[in-house]
Amino acid sequence: MTGRGSNVEGVRRANLGAILRLVHHAGPISRAALTQHTGLNRSTVGDLVATLADGGLVEERDPDPTRRVGRPSPTVVPSDDVVGIAVNPEVDALEVGAVALGGTVRLRVRQEVDHVLSPDETASRVAAVVDEWRAGALREARILGAGVAVPGLVRASDGIVRNAPHLGWRDVDLAGAVQRESGLVTDVGNDASLGAVAEWLFGAARDHSDVVYLNGGASGIGGGVILRGASIGGGVILRGASIGGAGGYAGEWGQNQPSLGVDGDRRVPGGVLEDEVNRARLLAAVGLPGGDDDALSGALAGASDEVAAEVERQRRVLQSTLANAANVLNPSMIVLGGFLADLRGIGTDAFDGGVRAQMLDAPAEELTVSAAALGRDRLLIGAAERVFERLVSDPLG
Structure with missing residues (x-):
């Protein structure tokens, strides 16, 4: 049987989801803020929070004792369990x-x-x-x-x-x-x-609407693009969507031909970006047989002149790649994860300036480049x- 009862239950489930999503993504948040964000009345929010608490999904805590103005509002936090x-x-x-x-x-x-x-x-x-x-x-x-x-x-x-x-x-x-x-x-x-979704929801890009994310790992370079309200080509609007392409395979940055602005920067004839900007090459240069990103980052910090030359070569190729991506997609932020963040971290101002120098002036003015705030998480x-x-x-x- 369908009718008013089922419709009411559907609305309630949607409202429970809206409250839980806010608590999950925003962290500790007051009932008053939940009321403001959802547009629901205070008593409805209180009932929904109580239902989620009974289900073990959230907890309510006493309001901040330093708050002096107005009626105190309990804080809702996601359950660690x-x-x-x-x-x-x-x-x-x-x-x-x-x-x-x-x-x-x-x-x-x-x-x-x-x-x-x-x-x-x-x-x-x-x-x-x-x-x-x-x-x-x-x-x-x-x-x-x-x-x-x-x-x-x-x-x-x-x-x-x-x-x-x-x-x-x-x-x-x-x-x-x-x-x-x-x-x-x-x-x-x-x-x-x-990784792109994580940085957009919880990390460096959470206050940005249009984001390009590139991840560098042991297997190469991949990426994601998030456009929230950007007009693409014929006017398609994507809101909060990670672009996956027709089959979900978009974002394979590492498989593109590298942008080589300096003669002699190529190391693999006919190779792709991840052949030239490559974690294994960096590990070999610093003499590490393996290890996580923290180990590589520490080794690069005290690198010799020979290692520094390889780092600069990879930085140049990466800069050109990012400039091309930014010219095409006009993101407000580019986020770099994994060893790509380490390459940028050798000299952040010089790296970011090198990206903007290869871009059109208008999109360059709007661009911020950042390391992934969530690090290895x-x-x-x-x-x-x-x-x-x-x-x-x-x-x-």
Whole structure:
């Protein structure tokens, strides 16, 4: 039977989702602010918050005692015990995290590997970590599901990994494998696209409407674009959307031909951007066999003149690439993650100035370049967002 009852219930579910989304993305927020943002009346907001609290999704805390003006409003915070499992397989390591509602990484483990993991081994390792956490640190938590950030092409319609070339995966149902091993409903997405969403929601780009994000990892360079209300070509308006393209494969910046403005900067004849701007080359230059981004960043900080020359070469190629992207898309911010942020960090003003110098004047005036504010958490937070998106769409479902 359909009718007024079902319509009322649908509206209530939508309002619960709107409240939970605000608490999740904004962090601790007062009831008064929730009322202002949603346009609902105060009593309705109070009832919705109480329902979410009864469901263990949020907590209410006493108002700030320093507030002196007006009626105090309780603060609503996301529950730390509602978590999503986040996974990032790479050629040199597997990283697994537990991300709490609100975008905080509660737990993480990085397993360095001496061989490229198969999809089945990846799923088995993830399940082992989850089992350990279930019996220990997360024994009181509500684990909602898992999200996986894969360095490769992921089909948007069904989450099939079409091609992760550095991992050697083709047409893999990784979500199905992880779900079978762990028992968790699993979503899979491209790592850089998920990183873009994380930085837009929680990081450096949260106050920007049009964002280009480039991620540099062991598997190469990928990216994401978020346009909130920009007119594209014939007037299509994208609001808060991460552009995935027809099949979800957009953002493969690393597979484009590099922009080489200096003779002699090319190292791989016929190679693509990620052959020239390359994490493995930097590790080899500083004499590291491997390691995470923090290890590479520390090594680059005290680099020799020979290493500095390689760093400057990669910076020049990256600058030209970013300038081309900014001329085409006119973002208000470019965010760099992974070793790309380290390249910029060697000299931020000179790097940013080099990007703008190759751009048209008008878009250059509006551009801000930034390192990813979430650092090494960016891909885990982005992967977990796939889990939380299901939750906020139907908080009590």
